[in-house]
Amino acid sequence: MTTLVHAEIPDQLALQAKRMVERGWATDVEAIVAESLRRYLESHQEILTEQFIQEDVTWGLQGNG
DSSP states (O other): OOOOOOOOOOHHHHHHHHHHHHTTSSSOHHHHHHHHHHHHHHHHHHHHHHHHHHHHHHHHHHTOO
């Protein structure tokens, strides 16, 4: 299953992505975008998890509920 995403990116990034495809480093620009997004999310997962834990602890200590 896939989701179509419309995004605006700087011209320079688009040009670099097209060059990578032309040189055979990726099958198409969509593959580059998907891989880039996957890497970004993986690299930020720890930060998000830590933030959620801190919010839960704060919520728990304040006795909200």
